[in-house]
Amino acid sequence: MTANNGTLVRVQGVDKIFRRGSEEIHVLKGLNLEVPKGEFLALMGPSGSGKSTLLNLIGGLDRPTRGVVEIGGERIDQMSDRELAAWRSRHVGLVFQFYNLLPVLNAHRNVELPLLLTHLTKAERSKHVDTALKVVGLSHRARHYPRTLSGGEQQRVGIARAIVTDPTLLLCDEPTGDLDRKSGDEVLSLLQALSREHGKTIIMVTHDPHASARATRTLHLDKGQLTDEPVK
Numbered sequence: 001m002t003a004n005n006g007t008l009v010r011v012q013g014v015d016k017i018f019r020r021g022s023e024e025i026h027v028l029k030g031l032n033l034e035v036p037k038g039e040f041l042a043l044m045g046p047s048g049s050g051k052s053t054l055l056n057l058i059g060g061l062d063r064p065t066r067g068v069v070e071i072g073g074e075r076i077d078q079m080s081d082r083e084l085a086a087w088r089s090r091h092v093g094l095v096f097q098f099y100n101l102l103p104v105l106n107a108h109r110n111v112e113l114p115l116l117l118t119h120l121t122k123a124e125r126s127k128h129v130d131t132a133l134k135v136v137g138l139s140h141r142a143r144h145y146p147r148t149l150s151g152g153e154q155q156r157v158g159i160a161r162a163i164v165t166d167p168t169l170l171l172c173d174e175p176t177g178d179l180d181r182k183s184g185d186e187v188l189s190l191l192q193a194l195s196r197e198h199g200k201t202i203i204m205v206t207h208d209p210h211a212s213a214r215a216t217r218t219l220h221l222d223k224g225q226l227t228d229e230p231v232k
Contacts, residue, residue: 013030040191060084060088071168072168094162102146106142106145107133107149108126114165115164136160141153151178158175163200
């Protein structure tokens with residue numbers, strides 16, 4: 001699933017307006033973005049600049065008020081809710097700041113969750129989970145519950161869950177925001193390896209210049225537009 005010119009993500013002329021009573025809040029204004037397959041892109045900007053909003057539009061979690069959101073040549077902004085849900089399950093892996101692991105399930109079962117929506121057999125699911133945990137270096141912690149894992153280990157379980165379906169896009173919203181520097185560096189090194197060695201296309205929202213320095217490109221959101229320059 002790739003566009004002919006190597007561009008995987010194309011966002012064109014996108015506006016996003018939120019309404020609060022009679023007030024209209026223009027978060028994104030005529031925004032344009034192209035992301036080639038295999039790129040590790042960091043999105044930076046002050047709080048409220050629309051970074052997470054843009055990430056949600058690219059991941060099919062929200063819809064633009066106007067404009068085009070095209071992933072691999074498919075106009076996801078024109079899909080029905082049912083089509084969009086099916087598309088997300090096939091093509092999007094999500095990594096959150098606070099891990100979102102279920103405390104009653106061990107690491108293996110947490111990683112398996114997205115596969116429960118597929119037609120894979122139990123044995124096939126288990127094989128996929130084992131592979132994902134191996135990629136993030138946590139095969140030895142598969143039977144451990146979240147409460148017995150460090151923050152860095154929990155985030156790596158979250159990344160394993162995000163990649164277990166072999167998604168087209170990996171979308172990370174402040175993935176190191178709740179981690180100490182050492183654990184954050186381990187997670188960033190893992191994301192770099194997923195991009196370089198496994199060809200994953202990664203878009204990461206971050207406030208941290210240390211984190212964005214690990215990406216292959218950094219863009220800044222300012223007043224609803226993207227720029228190469230940091231916001232003053």
